[in-house]
Amino acid sequence: MARRLESLDVSDLPELARAAAEVRSTNQPRVLKRGDEELAILMPIRRHPARPDRAQPDYEALRAAAGSWKDHLDIDQFIEDNYRQRQVSTRPLVAL
Numbered sequence: 001m002a003r004r005l006e007s008l009d010v011s012d013l014p015e016l017a018r019a020a021a022e023v024r025s026t027n028q029p030r031v032l033k034r035g036d037e038e039l040a041i042l043m044p045i046r047r048h049p050a051r052p053d054r055a056q057p058d059y060e061a062l063r064a065a066a067g068s069w070k071d072h073l074d075i076d077q078f079i080e081d082n083y084r085q086r087q088v089s090t091r092p093l094v095a096l
Contacts, residue, residue, distance in 0.1 A: 010017040019042060023030050029043040 010020055019030060019032075023042050023044050027044050029041055031038050032040045032042055
């Protein structure tokens, strides 16, 4: 999960507000410097277009399928058959 960053109001800082607007319009990050020292990177926030909620139909389909094999499978017989099949080797014998 992304951590929440502390925000800085640039209303009273016109040069920084102008730089932020430029970064937003060009969608290109900028490095903030003081003399030869690089202080910070000013990056645009990526905005993702809204997606339709696809989870609800998937959830409803899952709920509709839950328990659908209830009367079609004998669980005790399945466990017994599964255990027995694990005892059978299907690998060919190795000649040494």
